[in-house]
Amino acid sequence: MTSTNLVDTISYYLKADIQEAGLDKHLTIVCRQDGMPVFAFTASGESKDHLALGALTAGMWQAALAISNYLSDNETEMDYRLSFDSTSSGIYVVPVYVGEERMYLGLFYKDVLNLGQLKMKLRQLAFKVADYWNKYHKENIKKDDETLFTNITDEEIDNIFAFSGN
Amino acid sequence: MSFVNYHTKEINCKIVYYGPGLGGKTTNLQFVYQKTSGESKGSIISLNTENERTLFFDFLPLDLGEIRGYRTRFHLYTVPGQVFYEASRRLILRGVDGIIFVADSQLEKMESNLESLKDLETNLKAQGYDITKLPIVIQWNKRDLPNISSVKDMEKQLNKYNFTSFEAVAIKGTGVFETLKAVTKLVLMNLKGGL
Numbered sequence: 001m002t003s004t005n006l007v008d009t010i011s012y013y014l015k016a017d018i019q020e021a022g023l024d025k026h027l028t029i030v031c032r033q034d035g036m037p038v039f040a041f042t043a044s045g046e047s048k049d050h051l052a053l054g055a056l057t058a059g060m061w062q063a064a065l066a067i068s069n070y071l072s073d074n075e076t077e078m079d080y081r082l083s084f085d086s087t088s089s090g091i092y093v094v095p096v097y098v099g100e101e102r103m104y105l106g107l108f109y110k111d112v113l114n115l116g117q118l119k120m121k122l123r124q125l126a127f128k129v130a131d132y133w134n135k136y137h138k139e140n141i142k143k144d145d146e147t148l149f150t151n152i153t154d155e156e157i158d159n160i161f162a163f164s165g166n
Numbered sequence: 167m168s169f170v171n172y173h174t175k176e177i178n179c180k181i182v183y184y185g186p187g188l189g190g191k192t193t194n195l196q197f198v199y200q201k202t203s204g205e206s207k208g209s210i211i212s213l214n215t216e217n218e219r220t221l222f223f224d225f226l227p228l229d230l231g232e233i234r235g236y237r238t239r240f241h242l243y244t245v246p247g248q249v250f251y252e253a254s255r256r257l258i259l260r261g262v263d264g265i266i267f268v269a270d271s272q273l274e275k276m277e278s279n280l281e282s283l284k285d286l287e288t289n290l291k292a293q294g295y296d297i298t299k300l301p302i303v304i305q306w307n308k309r310d311l312p313n314i315s316s317v318k319d320m321e322k323q324l325n326k327y328n329f330t331s332f333e334a335v336a337i338k339g340t341g342v343f344e345t346l347k348a349v350t351k352l353v354l355m356n357l358k359g360g361l
Contacts, residue, residue, distance in 0.1 A: 008171075034261025038169070049208055052227070055211060148177075
C-alpha cells in the first residue's frame, strides 16, 4: 500500500516546475505501475479522464517493456523511454522512482516545434519528482500495518452500491 | 497495492476479473457500466481485437461514494482470457487488491476453468502474492445454460481454498453486483492504514 500524501507533495512541487518549463499547455501525468494516477496537470483547461489515461499509460509501458525484454535483457527498466508521436502530437513517458516505488511520468502534447527540447524537459522533471519525494520521504513518512477499517457491515457495502439499484 | 490519500480522504483500489476466455468477464464489467449512474462511472476502456475479444484489458473506474468518511474509488479491470495472452494477464495483475474469478459453468469448460485457475496461481506467485491471503471471490457464471456442471461439483474442483462464491448469469445481471460487493467488502477490510 502507498500510504501517503504523495499526491499533495508532488502536486505542490511539480506544478511550479511544469509552468517554469513551459510544459503547462500540455497534459502531464504521474501514474503508478498499476495504472492509478497520482498527479495530472494541464493549464489548458482541457478536460480528460485521468483515470483512463493512467490505466492506458501504465499498460502501454508494461507492454512495451515486455516486448523489449523478449529482445534483450541487458537494459533495466529505468533506461527506457517511451515515445509515440507524429509531427503534430504525441505521448512521451519516462520511468521515475518515487521513494521505493516505480512510477511513470507521461506528457501528452500537441503542436510542438522542438520535440527534442520538450523531451529533455520531461526527463529533467523526472529527476525532480524523485528528488522531491526523497526529501519528503525522509522527513514525513511513517507506515504501520494496522487495517484501516474493521468490521465493515453489509449495510455499509449496500449503501455505497445504492447508486446501482442493487 | 491500494492507494490511500489521507489528506483528501480518498481510497483507490484495483479489482481484476480473471477467468477463462468467453467466460463472461467483460460482460460483468459491461453490466456494471450499464447499471451505474453517470456520476459514479468513468469511461469504459476496451482494448479489443476486431471480433470483440479482449486483447489487453477492459477498464472501468467506479466511484463508490463515501465509506466512513473516505471517498472510495474502485478500478475494475478484466484480463484477456485466451490462453496465449498470458503475458498480458501477468501485467494486469500488478498491484491488484482483489480478484473475481469468473468460471464458466458449462460442462465442457471445466478444463478451461482449471487451466485458468492454475494460471492465476502461477501469475500471482510470480508477482509475490499469496493466493490464500488475497481477497478473492469466485463467480459461477452462465447458470442459465442447459449443459452445466453442478455448483457442488464446481466447488469441489475449483474452490480448494474455500473462497466465497456466487452463482451468476452475467448477461442478465444476475449475481454481478453480489460478486462485486463481496470482493469490495473483503478488499476494504484488508486495507492497511498508516501515516
